[in-house]
Amino acid sequence: MLCSGTGVIRWVTDTRELNKSYIGVRSDILDVIPARARKFLDVGCSVGALGAELVAVNPEAEVYGIELDPDMARLAMEKLHKVYVANMDDFSLAAEFAPDTFDCVVLADILEHLKNPWQVVVEAAEITAAEGFVIACIPNVRHLDTVLNLVFRGVWPYRNRGIHDRTHLRFFTRKNIVELFSVEGIEIEAINTNYRLLERPSRINRWAKYFALPGLKHFLAFQYIIVARKQ
Template sequence: MKNLYDKKDISYYSHTRNELLKFLPKKIGVALDVGCAGGNFGQMLKEVFDCEIWGVEPDEKSALIAKAKLDKVFNCVFGKEIRIPAEKTFDCIFFNDVLEHLAQPEEALQLAKKFLASNGYIIASIPNLRFYPAIISLLRHKDFKYLDAGVMDKTHLRFFTKKSIIRLFKENGYKIKAIEGINRHRFRYLEILNFILLGSISDMHFPQYAIVAIKNE
């Protein structure tokens, strides 16, 4: 698996993710960016909110780049062994395109609760398996084909739809505040079919969903 990550284009680790700004709270004092890559998203948060940003990134080269941009970076996976002080809490914990890379995303969400402030938010983006090109590949071409990036990324270990994303969070003790498709694509035939079906397949326009959740206490 490590070899697959090593072969990623540098752009894979450098996204800023401006499309997630609309889901952020009005104020952030300190946040944790899990899978921070090269630190560009965290750097943007620091510029917008003048806040403290910690990052977690297992890729050594990306973690080194992020250390120059963020307040603290852990070059490791987000697991029970991570050396975040027990008393440290965060206003926001981000999982931007991370949970699908984990064999047990449930464990990551459970661990996040330990470090999330009582009024804090989990904000995540997760690929949508019902994205139109992925479904067409399966139904028309009869192929579950892995790619270098996107919904069918070779490094994805888990796959989700809007319904299963909601279930993942609810079953792990979270209350959903918002869930919305992002980075919408337009497909002519899907637009027509969705109109005929009264909007019942509108989720197929979106390669990802953004989700905002709080602890269900």
């Protein structure tokens, strides 16, 4: 909910006033979601774009969402079956949902914002059904942009989006991510990588994968997409 200067409460009614970095459809996430999944939980669902795509592909899909921002949640409510407006630092997945409830739990660009992402991954595994999946997307703090700014410029590049989003509380490299998902009940099946030469969106980033050679690729990794299966 937003307050105007006149004290009148108003809601954002479309996506034009929202951060575009967090409201678009994520084709890289859609590509790794198993076709057989029917019941989803999208943690940090934003405006519900991912869930809407899942339902468009499979009308039988049932998508729940959790979103901190009430404006985004309100838009998501128009697309998803149920949306919780909640701060994940105060919300327990295990307390709200029974074990084995969902075929797929999505944690896209959310874990780095939380005080205790380790507990959230544990609880996500608990509420995922056998042979179901926990899918996450996490930025790589080891990217070249971090090295250039921290080592050579002597600054931490606080930004409103991306790896150095000023709302991030936790930071991960690939090794940290593997440790994060080393919990009982799930096993990582795949880790996909989105490469960027520049941290910011740019047409030049389309060439990044060609420079992702051994010894260099971890410095060009912008995000890692984790696909973990419930045992």
